[in-house]
Amino acid sequence: MLLPCLKGYDVFVQSRHKTGKKVASLISVLQKIDVAISECQALILVSFREKAEEIQKMISQLLYSSVKCQKCIGGTNIDEDIKMLSLGAHIVVGTSGRVYDLIRKKALRTGEIKILVLDEAEKMFSCCASDQISDIIKTFSYELQIIILSTRISAELTEGAKKLMRDPVKIVTKNENYERIKQYFVCAEEMDMKFKTLCELFKTFRIDKAVIFCNLLSRVDSLNVKMKQKNFNFNCLVSIDIL
Incomplete structure (x- = not known):
């Protein structure tokens, strides 16, 4: 939506x-x-x-x-x-x-x-x-x-x-049951730690597609650079592209 x-x-x-x-x-x-x-x-x-x-x-x-x-x-x-x-x-x-x-x-x-x-x-x-x-x-x-x-x-x-x-x-939407979907919370306050945690998640789990939300446009740009340096197939979408 x-x-x-x-x-x-x-x-x-x-x-x-x-x-x-x-x-x-x-x-x-x-x-x-x-x-x-x-x-x-x-x-x-x-x-x-x-x-x-x-x-x-x-x-x-x-x-x-x-x-x-x-x-x-x-x-x-x-x-x-x-x-x-x-x-x-x-x-x-x-x-x-x-x-x-x-x-x-x-x-x-x-x-x-x-x-x-x-x-x-x-x-x-x-x-x-x-x-x-x-x-x-x-x-x-x-x-x-x-x-x-x-x-x-x-x-x-x-x-x-x-x-x-x-x-x-x-x-x-249909009233599907989401109770069996596992959810995780990782406390990572520093930006470097957040990026390392994100990379570990991709290594640990088989993730074909993912959506990552950021609070600031600057963080989207920074993450875009870092993910591409790690050879991830990564694209950005921000509100200025949509409106």
């Missing part, structure tokens, strides 16, 4: 939990942020407050730059949200009710927002939040990219997506 998201298409994704759809959507969001602009440029709506906290944490783990992410959720002091937004936020993650209130109060300006993500959208459309989402979208005076993430399909979600999206790319 990463490629159509980066290309700017509306994208509808349905897959089970922990299949990487949320990370892919966040990578797409971060690629669209211009830190020189202090206004909100991406809006992520969630069904529950806990989800907003989870996504805010994920964003902080994905980036090394000065991108600011503000959490705006119900049940907290709205004046504090207004104060934080006045200081500048590139990404806003929040519940639909609180976000709509902030837009009505003109505390959250939508003029620079390029992308809207609905996380676990089936829950939002099943709990009567669809009207609030529609009201939020009506505040935009232009078409923006919409990414809808869901774990299951419902009639309410299908109807809501049809109203909101323009010729979306639809990605629907």
Whole structure:
């Protein structure tokens, strides 16, 4: 799903939990942020407050730059949200009710927002939040990219997506069992150690194809040089090549 998201298409994704759809959507969001602009440029709506906290944490783990992410959720002091937004936020993650209130109060300006993500959208459309989402979208005076993430399909979600999206790319996965896939975590903080570990992985396992993600363009360039020096068949793909 990463490629159509980066290309700017509306994208509808349905897959089970922990299949990487949320990370892919966040990578797409971060690629669209211009830190020189202090206004909100991406809006992520969630069904529950806990989800907003989870996504805010994920964003902080994905980036090394000065991108600011503000959490705006119900049940907290709205004046504090207004104060934080006045200081500048590139990404806003929040519940639909609180976000709509902030837009009505003109505390959250939508003029620079390029992308809207609905996380676990089936829950939002099943709990009567669809009207609030529609009201939020009506505040935009232009078409923006919409990414809808869901774990299951419902009639309410299908109807809501049809109203909101323009010729979306639809990605629907089977409920395959990934529990038998082995996963490993290697703690390697230094860049030299990371590269040595990567080479060891290729020596230890038979890997015909692999995708390697880097946080910075400079690291992609560096890895490209090092991998080719080791005679790996290696190609780079960065957002500037896609957009």
